[in-house]
Structures are given as C-alpha cells and as structure tokens.
Amino acid sequence: MARYNASEIEPKWQKYWETERSFEVTSDENKPKYYVLDMFPYPSGRIHIGHVRNYTIGDVIARFKRSCGYNVLHPMGWDAFGLAAENAAMERKIHPKSWTYDNIAAMRAQLKTIGLSFDWSREFATCDPEYYAQQQHLFLDMLEAGLITRKSSTVNWDPVDQTVLANEQVINGKGWRSGATVERRALTQWFFRISEMADELLQAIDGLTRWPEKVRLMQRNWIGKSHGLRFAFETRGAPEGFETLEVYTTRPDTFLGASFAAISPDHPLALALEDGHPELAAFNAECRRMGTSEEELERAEKRGFDTGLTVLHPLREGMELPVYVANFILMDYGTGAIYGCPAHDQRDLDFARKYGLPVIDVFAAQEGNDRVADSAFVPPKTEPVRYIRPIAGPDVMTGSEAVGAAIAHCEAKGIGEGVTNFRLRDWGLSRQRYWGCPIPIVHCDVCGIVAVPKADLPIKLPEDVTFDRPGNPLDRHTAWRDVPCPSCGAPARRETDTMDTFVDSSWYFARFTAPRSEQPTVAEDAAYWMNVDQYIGGIEHAILHLLYSRFFARAMQKTGHLPAGCEEPFSALFTQGMVCHEVFYRPREGQDAVDYFLPDEVDRRGDGTAILLADGQPVEVGPSIKMSKSKKNVVDTDAIVEQFGADTARWFMLSDSPPDRDVEWTAAGVEGAWRFLQRVWRLLDDIDPTSDMAGLSEASGTALALRQRTHRTIDGVTADIEGFAFNKAVARIHELYNAIGSAAEAPGGRAAQREALETMARLMNPMAPHFTEELWSRFGHETPLVEMPWPAADPALTRDDRVTLPIQVNGKRRGEVEVARDADRATIEDLALSQAAVARFLNGKAPKKVIVVPGRIVNVVL
RNA sequence: GCCCGGAUGGCGGAAUCGGUAGACGCAGCGGACUCAAAAUCCGCCGGCCUUGCGGCCAUGAGAGUUCGAGUCUCUCUCCGGGCACCA
Numbered sequence: 010m011a012r013y014n015a016s017e018i019e020p021k022w023q024k025y026w027e028t029e030r031s032f033e034v035t036s037d038e039n040k041p042k043y044y045v046l047d048m049f050p051y052p053s054g055r056i057h058i059g060h061v062r063n064y065t066i067g068d069v070i071a072r073f074k075r076s077c078g079y080n081v082l083h084p085m086g087w088d089a090f091g092l093a094a095e096n097a098a099m100e101r102k103i104h105p106k107s108w109t110y111d112n113i114a115a116m117r118a119q120l121k122t123i124g125l126s127f128d129w130s131r132e133f134a135t136c137d138p139e140y141y142a143q144q145q146h147l148f149l150d151m152l153e154a155g156l157i158t159r160k161s162s163t164v165n166w167d168p169v170d171q172t173v174l175a176n177e178q179v180i181n182g183k184g185w186r187s188g189a190t191v192e193r194r195a196l197t198q199w200f201f202r203i204s205e206m207a208d209e210l211l212q213a214i215d216g217l218t219r220w221p222e223k224v225r226l227m228q229r230n231w232i233g234k235s236h237g238l239r240f241a242f243e244t245r246g247a248p249e250g251f252e253t254l255e256v257y258t259t260r261p262d263t264f265l266g267a268s269f270a271a272i273s274p275d276h277p278l279a280l281a282l283e284d285g286h287p288e289l290a291a292f293n294a295e296c297r298r299m300g301t302s303e304e305e306l307e308r309a310e311k312r313g314f315d316t317g318l319t320v321l322h323p324l325r326e327g328m329e330l331p332v333y334v335a336n337f338i339l340m341d342y343g344t345g346a347i348y349g350c351p352a353h354d355q356r357d358l359d360f361a362r363k364y365g366l367p368v369i370d371v372f373a374a375q376e377g378n379d380r381v382a383d384s385a386f387v388p389p390k391t392e393p394v395r396y397i398r399p400i401a402g403p404d405v406m407t408g409s410e411a412v413g414a415a416i417a418h419c420e421a422k423g424i425g426e427g428v429t430n431f432r433l434r435d436w437g438l439s440r441q442r443y444w445g446c447p448i449p450i451v452h453c454d455v456c457g458i459v460a461v462p463k464a465d466l467p468i469k470l471p472e473d474v475t476f477d478r479p480g481n482p483l484d485r486h487t488a489w490r491d492v493p494c495p496s497c498g499a500p501a502r503r504e505t506d507t508m509d510t511f512v513d514s515s516w517y518f519a520r521f522t523a524p525r526s527e528q529p530t531v532a533e534d535a536a537y538w539m540n541v542d543q544y545i546g547g548i549e550h551a552i553l554h555l556l557y558s559r560f561f562a563r564a565m566q567k568t569g570h571l572p573a574g575c576e577e578p579f580s581a582l583f584t585q586g587m588v589c590h591e592v593f594y595r596p597r598e599g600q601d602a603v604d605y606f607l608p609d610e611v612d613r614r615g616d617g618t619a620i621l622l623a624d625g626q627p628v629e630v631g632p633s634i635k636m637s638k639s640k641k642n643v644v645d646t647d648a649i650v651e652q653f654g655a656d657t658a659r660w661f662m663l664s665d666s667p668p669d670r671d672v673e674w675t676a677a678g679v680e681g682a683w684r685f686l687q688r689v690w691r692l693l694d695d696i697d698p699t700s701d702m703a704g705l706s707e708a709s710g711t712a713l714a715l716r717q718r719t720h721r722t723i724d725g726v727t728a729d730i731e732g733f734a735f736n737k738a739v740a741r742i743h744e745l746y747n748a749i750g751s752a753a754e755a756p757g758g759r760a761a762q763r764e765a766l767e768t769m770a771r772l773m774n775p776m777a778p779h780f781t782e783e784l785w786s787r788f789g790h791e792t793p794l795v796e797m798p799w800p801a802a803d804p805a806l807t808r809d810d811r812v813t814l815p816i817q818v819n820g821k822r823r824g825e826v827e828v829a830r831d832a833d834r835a836t837i838e839d840l841a842l843s844q845a846a847v848a849r850f851l852n853g854k855a856p857k858k859v860i861v862v863p864g865r866i867v868n869v870v871l
Numbered sequence: 872g873c874c875c876g877g878a879u880g881g882c883g884g885a886a887u888c889g890g891u892a893g894a895c896g897c898a899g900c901g902g903a904c905u906c907a908a909a910a911u912c913c914g915c916c917g918g919c920c921u922u923g924c925g926g927c928c929a930u931g932a933g934a935g936u937u938c939g940a941g942u943c944u945c946u947c948u949c950c951g952g953g954c955a956c957c958a
Contacts, residue, residue, distance in 0.1 A: 048958095051958055088958070091957075091958065092956085092957065092958085093957080093958085164956070165956075173956075174956075175956040175957065176955085176956055176957080177956080177957045178956085178957090179956095221876095223875055224875085226874085226875065226876095227875050227876095227952095227953075230873095230874050230875075231874080231953090233874095301955085301956080302954070302955085303872090303955075304872075304873085304953095304954055306872090307872040307873060307954085308872050308873095309872090337872090341955095356872085433955095434955070436955080437955080437956080439956095440956065441956090509956070510956095510957090510958070511958085514958080547958095548875090548876080548952055548953085549952060549953070549957095549958080550953095550958080551875080551952080551953070552874095552953060552954080552955085553953085553955065553958095554958080587951090587952095635951090664883090664895090664896070665882095665883045665896070665897080666883060666884070667884080670877080670883095670884090671877095671951080672883080673882085673883070675882085675883085675897080675898095677882095677898065678882095678883075678896085678897060680897090681896065681897055685896085688911095691911090728887090732887090736883085736884070736885085736895085736896090737884095737885075737894090737895085739895075739896080740884090740885075740894065740895035740896075741894095741895080742895095743894095743895050743896070744894080747895090813891085814890095814891090815890075815891040817890080817891085817938085817939070819938075819939085820890095820937095820939040820940095821939090822891050857938090858938065860890090860938055860939080862890065865888095865890050866890040866891075866939085867890095868890080868938055868939060869938090870938045870939090
C-alpha cells in the first residue's frame, strides 16, 4: 500500500463536498437544527496556524452534530472594518477597501484548504454595503426606540496630528505617530444606552449555564452592581451653583472615618474653580495629560490639589473636610466625587499620608490589622467586625449589616438615600474614522439632528478619499459631507463619525440566518436558527464583545428584528486558548535590539539549540509565546498543508493540549501526528477490507477484547467530543490503534480488526475528515462518511462486570483486588484484609477502621 | 492598580464525585531490520535508595481540613487574559 498522499486526496474530497453542497443548509422545520459559530476573523492578511486551531475546534463540533442528525448551520464571514486597514492605507498607500478585500480573498483561499465544513453560500464581510446598510437600518430603529442617546465623553486627543487616538495608539502617554503628549478631550458622541439594561444583563447571566464560569464572573464584575449611599455635602466657599457636592459610596459604614473629599479633574466644580485659579487650572490640565484608559489612571501616582473649599460632615457637627481635586477619581463612575476614609481604604490612606490628612479609625483594631505599617484595614463584608464608630446598630456587625444600618440611619435623618449603582457605562459608538459603518444622521442648523430616512439608505462610504493627512477623511470630503437636510432641505452636514467595529460584530450571528435579505433579519429564519447553540472564540472577548452582543440581541427584540426567546443569543460558549511558538533571535551588534527569525529560517536541534540555515551559525532560542508578526514566531498555514496536509495539522492541534488552554506548535509534534495517520493508513495492508463481518458474532479471546475496546472507544470518544476534550478522544483512539494487532489470530479476529479500523475512521472523521473519507472508501463503502450517522456502541460490549480496587493501608496503596462490580462491602472488606500485603502491615492485629467505597477503593486504617 | 484564569516528569498533558498520580503522545535512550542511512518494528523512560522483593520522596511554595488532597480552605510566588477607541 502506498503512503497516504494528502496533497492528492484532500483536494479530491474538498471538491466532492463543494459540488455536493454538503454543508449548505436551509431552514427545515422537520429537522432539529444546530447552529455552531466560530468568532469570525479580522482579515489581517494571512491565515496563521492559530486560526486553524480555532476553526478546527468548531469544525469538529459541526461535523459531529451533523452526523448526529442535526441540520447544522456553520457559517463564516469577515469582521472587516477597523483601524488596521487605515494604517495600511497610510503606510503603504493602499486603499482600505482594496487592502481588506485582497486580504479576504487570500484568507478565504487558505481557509478552503483546511477542509472546514462552512456554508460558504452565507459568507459576508461587515464592510459590504449590503451588510452595513442593514446596520444603519438597525441604528435608526434603535434611535427611534430610545436605545441610543447623545452625550459628551472623553477621548484621547493628539494635539499635533489633531486627531483622536485609540488606546492602543497611545504609547506611554504619547501619540504613536506624532510622539506628542496625548490629552483627554471632551467630545459629543453617540451612545447605546446599555446601562439602562445593566440589571437585566446581570440577572440573565444566571441562566447562561453553558458558559464558562470565569466568563460569567467577569461579566458580573464588569456590570458591577452595588448598593450604597448617595448624599450631598453642604459646601463652604464654593462658587454659585455648587452649594452642594453630591457623592456616592458603597461603604457608608465608614462614613464617620471620613477626613477629606475629592473630585475628578473633569468634575464641573473642578472646571468652575479653574477660573481665577491658575495653579488649579494647571493641575487639572496636567491630570488631563493622561489617556482615557482606566489602567493608566489606576497605575499613575495618586496626586491631589487642595481647592481650599470645605464640605460639612453631615453626621459630625462642626467638622469640615477639605476638598481636593484628585487624579484617580473617574468622572464616569458614580458622581465623580467621593469622600476619603484613610483608615479603611488603601488608596485613601496613601493619599492621606501624602497630604498630611487625619486617619480616623472606625473599627477596633483586630489581629492582623496593622495600620501602623501604612496598610489600611479593609473590613470584610460578610464577617462580623467590631465597630468603634458605628453610625447605627450594635458594635459588632458584618460589613453588609452595617452598610444597611448606615443607609437606613441617613435616610431617616434626611441626608441621602440608598441607591443601586452600576459600574457599567453607556457604550460610546462614535469613531472619528473612515473605515467603519457611516452613522445615518444629518446635522442641520435649522432642524438640529435629523435621522436619514430609511428610503435613503444605505449611506455608502465614499471611495475617493486620501490618507495623506491625519484625521478623518470624511471630514474633508465636502462632496459627501455636505447634503441638504432631509427634513427642511436647508444646507446641512452628514455625521462624519462612523460606528465602533464592535457594532458590526454584535449582530452578525443573526445576519447569518438570512444573509441576503433586504431587511436586517427574516423572522422565520431567525426563529428557526437562533440561538447560536455553540459559540466558540477567544477568551479575550469574554467581556466587551459578548456583553455588547447580549445587549444587541435585546435591542433587536425591542425593535422587532429578533423573535422572542433570543435575548441570550449564545446558548453555550467555549473559549479556546492561543497557539504559541518559540522565538528565534540574535542580539543586534552594538545595539539594544534583537533580530528575529522565522521558524522556517532555522534548524531547531533536538538538544534545545538552533542554527540559522542561511549562515550555519547558532541563534538564541527564546520562550514559547503567543504567535505574533513582530516576533516572527508565526507558522504559515500553506507550508504546513503543503508538506503534511490539513488533516495532520488538524489532528496535531487537537491531540496535545485541551482546547481551552494555550498550545505550543512544535515541528516534532506535527511530524508525530503525520506518522500516526500514516500508521493507521498502513493497517489497510494487514486488515482485509473485504473480510466477512459475519465473523464478528463468533469473536472470542483477544478478538472479543478488541470488540469491547472498540465499542467502549465509541462511547468514550462521543463523550469527549461533547465535552470539548479532543485531546482525550485522540488518546483513546491511540489506545484502540495499539490494541488492534493483538486480535489477529483469535477466532473472529479478522472481522474484529475490520470493525475496529472502520470505527476508527468514523470516530476520527470530524477531526481528520479527508483522511477518514478516503480510508472509509477503501473498505468499499459507497456512502461517504459525511452522509453517515455517528456510530453507536453495542451496550452488551461496553459492560464491565469485574473491577480492580486498590487497597490502601493508612492512605498508601499496598495492593489491589479484583471483585465483581456489584460486590457488597463485607465481601470486599474480607477480600482486602486477606491480602498478603495488608496482613504484613496488620501484623495479626485488628484494623482500627476499614473504609470501603464500592467500585472505588479500600482503605485499612491501623 | 483593579477583575478573571493557570501552574502535574525533559515536553504537551491524563486522573468524571476528595479515592491506584503520570493514561496517551512528543523528545530521549537501548535493541531488531539494513552494507549503511532513512523509514518501520520491539523494549526502557519522575527522583532517590535497593541485586531483587520492595521502600521513601514527589502535582509552583507554605500551612490547614480528611481514613485519604493534584482535586477542598487560607496565605504567598510566578505566568497569561481583560480594563470600555486593537479586534
């Protein structure tokens, strides 16, 4: 038998699936549906091996469910708007559109060599006008439904390039191109009112039982529901209109420990005080010379400026607290103002020490409470603590009880109210960029903000734009920008901001159910296909993308674009890990820099060293990290498919690491996968593909043992695939392979071997589809595996009525005993105590205790 | 800084409920076949002690709960993801 030749056989089956339209599906009420969706890629240019992993995982599920009788929707598309296309335009003078569509064409061709069971007839890119036209439609409906609002928020502003920067374009506080110090600037923008839905989005997490617990927890924390006290301080010395200062606190039980108040540099009071106070104005300006990212604000050194104002402590007569402007207060959370309780909040304590403010204890010192070492005592909310300054209630309470008591007390005295607050902010969707979905709005001097009538959609992006200057080209494209007002006809301006690309990816899953419709969705198709039964993607999307999609599904329901029951669009979620690779590099002589080399340029030795093929000299071998272009530790898909075939790559991806963990791509691992497929192929030499399956019934001895293993493997692999434990499924298939040879000479052995190999082909099919189709066809089967049902195990062959129990003495394994699976405790105990190994330790004495866990273990305690 | 994960042989990992730690694979070593090599096949493969039987140690570190802990609790270390304009 010749070697298995992937480069001939893989295209053959790909062509078969394509001409047979094996994976194209339509709504069919008579068949149960299964919607499996892989997060669609950003068309960055090439498919790398990390994509192969992601899409292989989804493909295993899709093919498996298909063979289980489901009508499987498994679509693919492109998340095609974004910053990278504009960067390419600026750097390489390529239009974002041609850059994007060229990349899509290249990546589509690469994906098709992997043998993925996508329904390509449903493909779209989010930058297709047919797609974003429907998105504009959704925007208008959401605007009308009150789900969209307009307000001010802060952006990163590059004062040299006169442009808004994304957080990733701010490097150490400087604009990445200009190098200028970035500052925060307020801009009026469009917002989805997601915060209105905060509580609903939080409650519904409870129902997402097939999501990873960590993702549910991250979403809960992100929404950040809290109950606290909101009240107004009376101010002293403040300008007119600021007679009170409203603050919010989640720990009103520490109110009597307050020793200062602080406001955000962006707080209206801080702005009002700038007038005639140049030092404060300078401080505020300094604070604004920081980006908008929360990480940057939190990591920055805590600094404050004494405004000279004070507020009156409402519960401590005569006590005035100084008011500071502080750089760590976020204007977007709570009221943008706080009071500080240094004794019981580390950040407040650091601040108090720095500015010489008093530290007032609210709790009795406890063991481990060592404020002396400049470490605040933050009391737990759920355990009782002793208060020396309770606002109300007994001395000893849990934090939660004390918070409740404090709120009740303040409400009774008329100083504030208990309120529920959320960390979740509204979702700003405006982007000052070209390569995104235009917002269908016109600004008219007469009528104000005017929605574009639906009849005028789509608002298409103009293509004649230039990127020779920074800023949004739509702003300077007057022919596109200047239009008559749709309402009064007066000269007006289009909205030149485009939508955040998260909008594009927040409803694409719904669009796949009717991708060519002239409406965003089609009711019957959405009703049939939604929700996504299995969603698969990276953990990096655990919060934003998934939360926005959950919001959008609700918004689409409210606007009639999704039927009832679709408020949670992803019934099950799986988050997969990344593909990593070693880095190869050499320090650049005389410079503080290194040159990286591609894995292809290097010969990696078994002893951990490597040499550069070009000059035969050694290179450094660095750690295995996430594949990235900059470190050159990327493996291109084409080379692997050409050398080993897609099935080898797929098999390797699935065999080593569990799919939710990172996997290291190694050449040796790929070769191992390739050798395994070849070994399975060679079994065709030893196993008669025409042997009579009637011999199965008389299998005995090793042949019967093989049959049992075959059928137990069916059950095991089925459970493993359902549980995303593909690496365990692969291990089981290896074990079955290792067992095949032993049956050859036993009665019924030839038939048992044929059964085993045919079963292997069927079980391996979702993972290595081309290889197994070919293997299957060599047995003379006319129906290809793609049309075959998933194999079922014979229960008579999977039963096991004997079981081996380990015998422990004092918790250490000293022997084992084989018993009937249903043996009772007394029988097991007698057998165990009669063991020589046990008797040796007993030394004639009776054991203190014997623990028997039937079917599990025996532990003899001396 | 804040939120969320992860850590098991030389390497990837297995151990469904707290019950035989290291399944399966990779790498390595030894052997067979070969003029030789490749390919293939067979065997060994956590550490220490022991001729052997076997014993002791061992799941990032330290403590705790338990007859029994990789698994549960607490403290710590390191690594990764997210932090709202990367997608």
